Amino acid sequence: MGAIARTIIEEVSSWPGVESHPHRFGGVEFTIDHREIGHLHGDRLADLPFPTRIRDELIASGRARPHHVLPESGWVSRWIRGPDDVRETIALFRMNYERLVGIGKSHNPQSTIRNSPSSQR
Numbered sequence: 575m576g577a578i579a580r581t582i583i584e585e586v587s588s589w590p591g592v593e594s595h596p597h598r599f600g601g602v603e604f605t606i607d608h609r610e611i612g613h614l615h616g617d618r619l620a621d622l623p624f625p626t627r628i629r630d631e632l633i634a635s636g637r638a639r640p641h642h643v644l645p646e647s648g649w650v651s652r653w654i655r656g657p658d659d660v661r662e663t664i665a666l667f668r669m670n671y672e673r674l675v676g677i678g679k680s681h682n683p684q685s686t687i688r689n690s691p692s693s694q695r
Contacts, residue, residue: 578617581660586611586667591675604667609677611670620652620663622670638666 575583579602586604587594592611597603601615612622621641624632629648632638638650652663 576617578654578657578660579614582614582620582664582667585664586671589668589671592671604671606671606674609674611674612667618654620654620666621649622652622666623647623649624670624673628673632666637662 583594583602586592589606591606593605595603595605597613597615599613599615601613603613604611610623612620614620619642622638626648629638629640629650632650633640638652640651641647641649642651650666652659652666654660654663
């Protein structure tokens with residue numbers, strides 16, 4: 575494992591609740607609450623699962639490419655050409671981490687309105 579992979583692994587593994595494991599196809603897999611954030615294949619490739627809408631936005635913006643094996647899935651691949659790609663690769667892992675952390679959290683604006691001081695007049 576090279577310096578690029580070590581940098582990414584150290585950063586992603588430092589986030590609250592993240593666990594890293596060997597990935598079944600080689601490399602390192604990152605999970606939170608048993609859900610995969612994505613995985614890293616050495617210093618050259620990161621694969622991350624997103625909902626199709628987000629996947630399409632990432633590909634359209636050039637931040638990621640269709641998955642190298644499953645191009646029609648929600649998965650994306652981020653090729654790492656060198657140290658200059660580390661920050662953007664970590665940003666994609668962070669984006670998916672924050673999305674997964676938010677799953678299941680209450681986001682009902684009506685409950686906020688009902689409990690606000692102005693609604694109790």
